[in-house]
Amino acid sequence: MLHIGTIEARTLPERKILWNFVAIYILSAFFLLVGALSWLLSSILGMNASLCDMLLLSLLAGLLSASFLNFASYYIAVFSFKFGLDPDNDTIPLITSLTDIFGVLCVLAAMKIVIG
Numbered sequence: 796m797l798h799i800g801t802i803e804a805r806t807l808p809e810r811k812i813l814w815n816f817v818a819i820y821i822l823s824a825f826f827l828l829v830g831a832l833s834w835l836l837s838s839i840l841g842m843n844a845s846l847c848d849m850l851l852l853s854l855l856a857g858l859l860s861a862s863f864l865n866f867a868s869y870y871i872a873v874f875s876f877k878f879g880l881d882p883d884n885d886t887i888p889l890i891t892s893l894t895d896i897f898g899v900l901c902v903l904a905a906m907k908i909v910i911g
Contacts, residue, residue, distance in 0.1 A: 860897060860898045
């Protein structure tokens with residue numbers, strides 16, 4: 796949106812961006828499916844896993860990861876835009892790499908919260 800001129804590079808995201816953030820949070824409901832499939836697989840393998848814990852763990856990890864992704868991608872994009880960097884070569888690989896690392900940390904944090 797920065798490169799096509801529909802938003803401006805600002806310190807605080809515009810309303811258009813906030814609606815994109817909301818859409819990402821709504822799509823995070825997909826993580827419930829991940830939790831349900833994880834529970835099903837653990838049940839097939841004979842593990843004692845609570846469906847509620849698996850759903851809560853996957854949803855919490857997904858929401859934490861989505862929160863990070865929303866803000867990190869916005870501010871990395873703004874930074875790269877201000878310095879004239881190509882988003883395909885700089886921004887996207889950086890966000891992908893950070894999300895890989897932070898996603899694992901979110902799962903571990905959610906496990907600590909849910910399981911204890």
